[in-house]
Amino acid sequence: MATLDEGHHYLIAPDPAKRGLTRRVTGRDQNGDLSEISVVEEKPLTIFLNSQEIVTAMTIGDYPEYLALGFLRNQGMLSEEDSVTGVDFDAELETVVVRTAKITDHEEKLKKKTRTSGCAVGTVFGDMMEGLSGLKLPQAEVRTSWLYSLSATINRTPSLYLEAGAIHGTVLCQQDRPLVYMEDVGRHNAVDKIAGWMLSERVGAQDKILYTTGRLTSEMVIKTALMGIPVLASRSGFTAWGVEIAREVGLTLIGRMRGQRFICLSGEDRLVRDADPAQIGDESARHGRKGARR
């Protein structure tokens, strides 16, 4: 079980200076002047479950093992009963293989599906939905003072986003402390990397808050629910199905969080309003994170 070092907020924080995550490229700006900017890397990574090829994700390339583990877990392809015997990343082949002691249910299902229709693509989403049936997220408290504090800390944390833009961030938090901050170009890779880290470190979910810069779509809500995290907050907006699923599983869903403003569309009962919004003020254009959809 990972423990929190009180002196440092993050167990894992972005490392914008790390080699291989960004590249300098040169172009010309609106005045025709040469301009050099940082852009994020984006590489294919093919995930295998034992000998079964599952998916090729487009990723920034850090933490491939967490990404593979978390992806398989969040898709319901890897259950708690499956004993993981190894996770092997091959940088040259751009593959990561998750090995289990026994053949998994999912591989059996894929074989059956392949025999009947010739392809398993359509099952992916169905499998995720299946994992939700009957799920009720645990009781928990979330104070609005924590949310404001988390939002302020995360937006000011040095990140690939601040360095190069064009990237999404997801942060696993506990009360007002951000613990693990993952970024990725791929839509849901950041949250999958967090799921992989939680699985590896055997971190409990019931007292956690997930913060994301991305939109609160059905897939984001389903992943958070399958991870067992009772609270999901975002700067961005909602989709109708995301809200519907959150209400079904009792997930606290908070969106459009900017400055003092937010709206809670599900699981309002967990919210403890201990902060005065007027004291928080509005988000200044200068300190706001540009990158989020309303």
Place this chain on the structure above:
Amino acid sequence: MATLDEGHHYLIAPDPAKRGLTRRVTGRDQNGDLSEISVVEEKPLTIFLNSQEIVTAMTIGDYPEYLALGFLRNQGMLSEEDSVTGVDFDAELETVVVRTAKITDHEEKLKKKTRTSGCAVGTVFGDMMEGLSGLKLPQAEVRTSWLYSLSATINRTPSLYLEAGAIHGTVLCQQDRPLVYMEDVGRHNAVDKIAGWMLSERVGAQDKILYTTGRLTSEMVIKTALMGIPVLASRSGFTAWGVEIAREVGLTLIGRMRGQRFICLSGEDRLVRDADPAQIGDESARHGRKGARR
């Protein structure tokens, strides 16, 4: 061939008032007050090529036929030689079936792939890359005055984005005129819907400009190149691989377009600088589109 009505900018524009695209949901804001907002719909749509299930896309639900046609075309699953005999959307089953006169190359390939590895997921991206080899986009001119005008018009066009947020937009343009403005929750659905419209209406690509609110990732660049459009512009930022591919195929790639500012990282030779950036000024916070990643 669709012709442009000079009196109206758009051949297809967003219809934010259309039933079934947004839903009103009620929650509580930061002050605990009841608040009702519009959120966009998000539904699964399973695309078939003849009897072959290809993919389940999460979409807002408009123009399912264009989405299916454009997706298959952009994935290289449907070639120009394939004669499309029908596109059947079934709202209840949430499916769309694209029928061709003969079995397509892609279905043959899928069968082979399925026999050898049991699943075809990993081939999707490979197929797209394959279509790029040897591709060189045509000569074209793009005036900076057109780009500034397009950007201003598009940002002020009534849209689902302005109504409900949490959605991406892609606009097919010719010179300074936006022609077809598609929106979707799904990452690349908006551009696929444009590809489907172009295919249906037999619209030429060589004199078009594609404008997107989304990031300039490899997939966005590949799709634009496969569509034969020589210019791609965005408010958002780049990924390294997106830039690399654009340079290989000679695509003009313009990003971080806000107010007078932009940077061109590929295909600079097509740019004609006929506007004075200083006359454009900076984007005001009020008129800026919030939803884009730097």
